[in-house]
Amino acid sequence: MLPARDRRPRIKLAGAAALGLMLLAASLSGARAQAPNPLLAAAQARFEALPEAERKAIQTDLIWAGQFNGAVSGSFGPLTFRAINALKGGRGPADGILTPADRAALAKAAQAARDAAGFRLVDDDKTGVRIGIPAKLLPKRTATPSGGGRWQSADEKITLDTSASPPGDDLAALFEKAIAVSPNSPRKITYKLLRPDFFVVTGETPGGRFYRRLSAGPQGLRGFSIGYDKALAATVDKLVIAIAASFEPFPSGPVPAAGTPVASAAGTVAAPPLTQPAARGNERYGVAVLLSDTIALGAAGAVEGCRSLRVGNRTARPRAKDASSGLVLLDLDGTAAAGPPALAGQAPEAGEALVLVAFGDDAGKRAAVALPGQLARTASGATVTAPLQPGQAGSPAFDRQGRLVGIVTANPSDRQLVAGIAPQRAYALADAAAIQGVLGPAGLSLSVGAAAGTALSTGAVVEAVSEAVQPLVCAI
Numbered sequence: 001m002l003p004a005r006d007r008r009p010r011i012k013l014a015g016a017a018a019l020g021l022m023l024l025a026a027s028l029s030g031a032r033a034q035a036p037n038p039l040l041a042a043a044q045a046r047f048e049a050l051p052e053a054e055r056k057a058i059q060t061d062l063i064w065a066g067q068f069n070g071a072v073s074g075s076f077g078p079l080t081f082r083a084i085n086a087l088k089g090g091r092g093p094a095d096g097i098l099t100p101a102d103r104a105a106l107a108k109a110a111q112a113a114r115d116a117a118g119f120r121l122v123d124d125d126k127t128g129v130r131i132g133i134p135a136k137l138l139p140k141r142t143a144t145p146s147g148g149g150r151w152q153s154a155d156e157k158i159t160l161d162t163s164a165s166p167p168g169d170d171l172a173a174l175f176e177k178a179i180a181v182s183p184n185s186p187r188k189i190t191y192k193l194l195r196p197d198f199f200v201v202t203g204e205t206p207g208g209r210f211y212r213r214l215s216a217g218p219q220g221l222r223g224f225s226i227g228y229d230k231a232l233a234a235t236v237d238k239l240v241i242a243i244a245a246s247f248e249p250f251p252s253g254p255v256p257a258a259g260t261p262v263a264s265a266a267g268t269v270a271a272p273p274l275t276q277p278a279a280r281g282n283e284r285y286g287v288a289v290l291l292s293d294t295i296a297l298g299a300a301g302a303v304e305g306c307r308s309l310r311v312g313n314r315t316a317r318p319r320a321k322d323a324s325s326g327l328v329l330l331d332l333d334g335t336a337a338a339g340p341p342a343l344a345g346q347a348p349e350a351g352e353a354l355v356l357v358a359f360g361d362d363a364g365k366r367a368a369v370a371l372p373g374q375l376a377r378t379a380s381g382a383t384v385t386a387p388l389q390p391g392q393a394g395s396p397a398f399d400r401q402g403r404l405v406g407i408v409t410a411n412p413s414d415r416q417l418v419a420g421i422a423p424q425r426a427y428a429l430a431d432a433a434a435i436q437g438v439l440g441p442a443g444l445s446l447s448v449g450a451a452a453g454t455a456l457s458t459g460a461v462v463e464a465v466s467e468a469v470q471p472l473v474c475a476i
Contacts, residue, residue: 037081039081039094039095039096040078040081040096042095042096042097043076043081043084043095043096043097044076044077044081044096046097047076047080047096047097048075048076052074055074055075055076056072056073056074058080058098058103058106059072059073059074059080060072060110060242060245061106061107061109061110062080062083062084062087062106062110063110063238063241063242063245064109064110064111064113064114064242065087065106065109065110065113066113066238067083067084067086067087068080068083069238069241070083071245072245080096081096082096084096084097084098084102087102087106088102116136117134117135117136117137117239118133118134118135118136118137119132119133119134119135119242120132120133120135121133121246123251124148124149124162125149126143126144126147126148126149126162126164127148127149127162127163127164127222128164128219128222128250128251129162129164129222129223129224129247129248129249129250129251130246130247130248130251131162131224131243131246131247131248132242132243132245132246132247133151133160133243134239134243135151137153137158137239138151138152138153138158138160139153139154140152140153140154140156144161144162144163146163148161148162148163148164149161149162150162157228157229157231157232158226158227158228158229158232158236159226159227159228160224160225160226160243161224161225161226162222162223162224163214163221163222163223163224163225164219164220164221164222164223165220165221165222166219166220167218167219167220168220169220169221171194171197171198171199171214171216171221172194174199174214174221175192175194175199175201175214178192178199178201178212178214179192179201186205186206187203187204187205188203188204188205189201189202189203190202190203190204191203191424192372196216197215197216197217198213198214198215198216198249199213199214200212200213204230207229207230208227208228208229208230209227209228209230209233209236209237210225210226210227210228211225211226211227211240211244212224212225212226213225213244213247215249215250217249217250218250219250222249222250223249224243224247226240226243282475282476283473283474283475283476284302284306284391284473284474284476285302285359285366285390285391285392285471285472285473285474286298286299286302286303286391286392286393286394286411286471286472286474287299287302287357287358287359287392287393287394287395287396287408287469287470287471287472288311288316288330288394288469288470288471288472289340289341289394289396289404289407289468289469289470290311290332290340290467290468290469290470291329291340291439291444291446292340292444293332293335294331294332294334294335295319295329295330295331295332295444296311296316296329296330296332296470296472297327297328297329297330297407297435297438297439298311298327298328298330298393298394298407298472299326299327299328299393299394299407299408299409299410299411300321300322300323300326300327300328300409301326301393301409301410301411302328302393302394302411302472302474303318303328303330303472303474305474305476306474306475306476307475307476308474308475309330309472309473309474309475310472310473311330311332311470311471311472312470312471314332314333314334315332315333316330316331316332316333316472317330317331318330318331319331319442320438320441320442322437322438324434324437325409325430325434325435325437325438326409326410326428326430327407327409327430327434327435327438329438329439329442329444339467339468340446340468341396341398341402341403341404341446341464341465341468342402342403342404342446342447342448342449342450343403343404343432343435343436343446343447343448343449344399344401344403344404344405344432344448344449345403345448345449347431347432347433348375348399348405349375350375350376350377351374351375351376352374352375352399353372353373353374353400354372354373354374354375354384354386354397354398354399354405355370355371355372355373355397355398355399355400355458355461355462356370356371356372356373356384356386356388356395356396356397356398356408357369357370357371357395357396357398357462357465357466357469358370358371358388358392358395359391359392359471360389360391360392361391366471366473368462368466368469368471370458370459370461370462371386371387371388371395372386372387372458373385373386373397374386375397375405375406375429376426381428381429381431381434382406382428382429382430382431383426383427383428383429384397384406384408384426384427384429385424385425385426385427386408386424386425386427387424387425388408388411388425388427390411391411392408392411393408393409393410393411394407394408394409394472395407395408396408396465396469397429398461398465400455400456400461401449401450401455401456402449402456402460402461402464402465403449404432404435404446404449404465405429405431405432406429406430406431406432406434406435407429407430407435408427408428408429409427409428409429409430410427410428411427
């Protein structure tokens with residue numbers, strides 16, 4: 001649903017590189033959105049009629065069955081749909097629905113995997129966190145030099161540490177320290193994600209991998225990290241997903257009893273009746289950039305097949321589409337006092353770090369998110385590598401001076417998350433020259449930003465441009 005009034009979006013900071021644990025091959029998707037899958041919609045309706053605890057239990061069990069590498073959110077999407085069908089393995093229709101027998105088999109397989117690892121939830125008396133520990137894999141229990149908890153394998157090739165600090169430490173400063181890599185260091189950061197209340201960093205060394213998460217709360221900062229030998233990645237990568245899904249930095253209530261049955265695990269709960277999915281199935285999303293108080297610019301693929309359009313809280317209509325660039329000009333009803341961004345006067349070099357401003361789902365609402373990107377150039381034109389998800393076509397990319405470098409015209413057709421993290425993929429980008437080529441024939445222009453100066457922080461970039469970047473909603 002759109003907000004009742006136009007208001008400045010709250011920006012979240014998200015991560016840059018591909019998750020080191022992810023072994024998926026991500027392909028470039030076209031700009032045109034795929035037609036809704038009726039089987040997925042029916043499976044979503046069936047799944048979302050279950051209690052939240054059962055939905056999360058299914059996703060957790062799918063992780064342990066080796067079929068799911070997404071976030072345990074209780075929300076149904078393509079990853080859960082595919083995981084359930086993979087679990088069924090051709091036994092019955094590939095409809096994404098677990099029969100009572102399927103659910104019982106899943107619960108049994110997941111419990112067997114947990115038992116094999118000796119996985120159990122523990123409340124760490126050193127730090128106060130709650131976390132799942134594969135005790136058979138990590139039997140050695142000691143303390144870290146800083147006073148946190150430590151679990152290690154017998155050969156010390158796998159180490160899991162917990163940590164805690166009182167209020168006062170700066171989460172963002174610790175994030176910058178965690179991702180800092182000296183020029184000649186063999187250490188490589190493969191993923192980095194910063195949100196207001198937590199960060200995640202993953203990376204590699206010549207012989208190992210590591211994952212770190214740190215969360216902020218009223219009691220201070222709490223987190224965990226795990227490092228392991230690369231030779232063990234096939235086993236430990238999957239466990240890290242399960243550990244991350246179990247982590248509670250500030251738990252409430254007692255640890256759930258081991259072996260607590262989940263709803264319908266024995267097939268005793270009747271399948272709920274099929275119902276229509278929520279109204280969000282009738283909407284498609286994108287991003288638009290305000291060029292003036294009545295004109296916006298976006299990706300043509302985001303507006304194709306729309307019965308009606310809105311940009312922010314205003315009705316919009318396509319004014320002119322440009323097939324060569326993949327851009328579309330939109331006329332807007334009403335007015336808004338938002339200054340347009342300035343264009344980058346000189347094309348940035350391949351490999352330059354960019355900041356993308358997009359919108360994503362946040363508890364059913366479209367919330368602004370800042371995503372890191374990296375520019376690339378191919379024979380067919382410019383591309384940007386970034387962790388985008390469906391509904392983010394039209395996202396503008398800015399350089400570190402806050403100048404508009406380009407607009408994403410491609411859009412992923414499927415939602416991919418690995419342990420709650422969006423993977424890095426390449427998308428077509430209409431660069432500044434293409435934008436000028438669209439604006440000129442329409443009698444429009446954008447000013448060119450000043451020559452490069454001191455690089456701005458991500459927060460400073462989005463602070464400067466956020467009012468000009470608006471969510472686009474397409475009714476289909």
